Amino acid sequence: MSVPHLHPDDGYLLDYATGNLATPFAVLIASHLTLCPACRNTVRAFEGVGGALLRTAEPTSVAADRLATVMQRLDRPLTVAAPPPPPALSGFGHLPRPLQRFLAELPERPFWRRAFFGLETVRIPRFGDVRSRLMRIAPGGAIPRHTHQGNELLIVLDGGYSDHTGEYDRGDVAYGDAGLVHKPRADAERGCLCFSVWDAPPRMVGLLAPLLNRLLTV
Amino acid sequence: MQVLSQDAVAEAARLVALVRRIAASADRAAFAEVFILLAPRVKAFLIRLGCDGATAEELTQDVMLAIWHRAGQFDPARAAPTTWVFTIARNLRIDRLRRERWVEPDPDDPHFVVAPVDSAETDIEIAERQSRLHQAIADLPEEQAQLIHMAYFEDKAHIGIAAERNLPLGTVKSRLRLAVSRLKKALRRTLPCERATSASG
Numbered sequence: 001m002s003v004p005h006l007h008p009d010d011g012y013l014l015d016y017a018t019g020n021l022a023t024p025f026a027v028l029i030a031s032h033l034t035l036c037p038a039c040r041n042t043v044r045a046f047e048g049v050g051g052a053l054l055r056t057a058e059p060t061s062v063a064a065d066r067l068a069t070v071m072q073r074l075d076r077p078l079t080v081a082a083p084p085p086p087p088a089l090s091g092f093g094h095l096p097r098p099l100q101r102f103l104a105e106l107p108e109r110p111f112w113r114r115a116f117f118g119l120e121t122v123r124i125p126r127f128g129d130v131r132s133r134l135m136r137i138a139p140g141g142a143i144p145r146h147t148h149q150g151n152e153l154l155i156v157l158d159g160g161y162s163d164h165t166g167e168y169d170r171g172d173v174a175y176g177d178a179g180l181v182h183k184p185r186a187d188a189e190r191g192c193l194c195f196s197v198w199d200a201p202p203r204m205v206g207l208l209a210p211l212l213n214r215l216l217t218v
Numbered sequence: 219m220q221v222l223s224q225d226a227v228a229e230a231a232r233l234v235a236l237v238r239r240i241a242a243s244a245d246r247a248a249f250a251e252v253f254i255l256l257a258p259r260v261k262a263f264l265i266r267l268g269c270d271g272a273t274a275e276e277l278t279q280d281v282m283l284a285i286w287h288r289a290g291q292f293d294p295a296r297a298a299p300t301t302w303v304f305t306i307a308r309n310l311r312i313d314r315l316r317r318e319r320w321v322e323p324d325p326d327d328p329h330f331v332v333a334p335v336d337s338a339e340t341d342i343e344i345a346e347r348q349s350r351l352h353q354a355i356a357d358l359p360e361e362q363a364q365l366i367h368m369a370y371f372e373d374k375a376h377i378g379i380a381a382e383r384n385l386p387l388g389t390v391k392s393r394l395r396l397a398v399s400r401l402k403k404a405l406r407r408t409l410p411c412e413r414a415t416s417a418s419g
Contacts, residue, residue: 003331010394011376019308019320020375026321034323037333044297045351045401050308051301052352053370055226059258060265063275067253070282071246078287097327151377171331 004036004171008153013039017046023102024124024132024197028155028173030098031195035171095157099195103134110134117141132197137161137186145183148176150200159190226352229255230345233299240289253282256300260307266371267311277314281307298348347405354404362397365390 008029015021016029033040089104103110103122110122118138124131137143139159153175160169163182168174176182176198186192233255239248260281264274284306292302309320323330358366368379380390 009391010398011391014369014394014398015375018369018373019312020369020373023318023321030321030323034327034329035331037331040323040333041405042398042402045398045405047297047305048301048348048351048405049355049366049401050304050370051298052348052355054259054263054304054307055229055300056352057259057262057266060262060274062257062261062278066257066275066279067250070253070279071250073283074246074249074286078283096329097324098321102321 002170003038004032004169004173006166006168006172006174007036007039008032008173009175010042012153013042014046017043017050022130023127024130025153027098027102028132028153028195028197031096031157032155032171032173034096034098094193095195099157112136117144119143129199130197131199132195135192135194135196137184137192137194139186139191140188141191142183142185145181147178147181148198148200149178150198152176152196152198154194154196156192156194158193159187161186161192161194226349227342227345230298230300230348231342234294234344237285237289237292237299237302240286241292249286252285256285256303257282260303263304264307264311268373269311273315277307277310280310280314284310294344298344298351301348350404351401354400358397358400362393362400365393366397 012021012025012029016026016033021029033043089100089110092100092103092110095103103124106124108125110124112120112122112134115121118141120136122134124133137159153173154168156168156170156172156174158170160167160172161184162168163184165174165180165182184192233252236245236248236252236255239245240252257278261274261278264277265271269277281303285303288306292299297305312318312320325332355363355366365376365379368374368383369376372379374382376390376394377387379385380387383390
């Protein structure tokens with residue numbers, strides 16, 4: 001299987017390794033890591049840094065009876081605050097597992113809906129300021145020229161697309177912000193299935209902008 | 219170049235042996251030793267991350283219990299013992315403080331792309347690799363070290379660091395790239411690829 005050739009930059013991998021990414025961004029990064037051994041190595045390096053910093057931390061005294069307390073609890077099962085991961089969601093089995101689990105945990109069952117011009121989306125509730133959605137563009141379909149607000153990451157999950165910045169295939173991660181105005185076109189045969197996460201809504205530019213912006217807003 | 223710290227290598231090898239004993243035979247004496255070695259540092263690390271004393275103490279207890287229960291999942295070829303403990307502490311912190319689950323790739327996922335398999339390393343080689351990483355961190359130029367430090371101890375995403383330090387995001391990203399390439403070089407195995415190739419050919 002081919003590996004992705006466009007990767008999230010090291011900043012996102014560092015934020016992932018230190019636990020500083022909001023859940024939808026973490027889901028996108030974990031989906032890329034599923035497909036990309038090279039980035040898993042980078043994350044491992046960052047975790048190694050965490051381990052080294054832990055190893056060299058100046059020790060702080062722990063309560064005198066703590067060891068005894070812990071020893072007494074060894075035979076009890078481990079309690080975790082978060083519930084166990086849900087079973088996979090039917091209809092989304094072709095997605096990397098981190099994304100499947102994310103969809104399965106949403107308060108309402110996700111479904112595809114038609115947006116416009118051969119574009120279908122799955123709306124996902126906001127996580128704080130962070131929004132995300134799945135998109136499916138029909139083979140050869142194009143998204144009208146638009147720009148982005150805030151920071152947007154997108155991962156291609158099937159098929160691919162191209163714009164003036166290049167070609168994006170399965171596993172590739174693209175980055176968008178206010179500086180990017182583009183008109184992506186989906187792969188002529190397979191179309192494009194992708195997951196995007198951003199911290200402000202994308203903005204259409206041009207005549208139909210107000211209408212398109214409303215359609216694209218989650 | 220500084221000599222690798224023999225203490226660090228010996229300690230990592232000791233921890234690997236102890237965690238293996240916990241996994242193999244639920245060895246309580248081994249666990250008590252791991253606790254004495256690591257709990258004070260786990261607590262210190264959590265306090266530096268911004269936990270108050272009581273929360274840090276409680277989380278430390280949870281981390282130690284997780285070490286006991288998950289010792290069988292520890293794979294010394296994948297991570298040094300303190301790195302494994304770091305990931306446990308990170309995940310528990312997210313679990314307890316944010317009530318969210320750590321999101322990670324699943325090696326059993328049919329989509330999971332496997333890297334070419336490495337040949338096995340000895341415990342000493344693993345410990346030495348970790349020790350090289352420590353050295354590489356210590357040798358980072360100030361501006362890169364500061365960035366890494368903020369990421370780990372001030373709980374900030376890299377975009378937030380750029381904003382706070384009044385640095386262009388591009389500068390933060392390029393400093394990080396430099397830091398990463400140094401750290402990865404330290405982690406790269408000085409392993410006998412040639413030997414492996416000639417043996418198979």
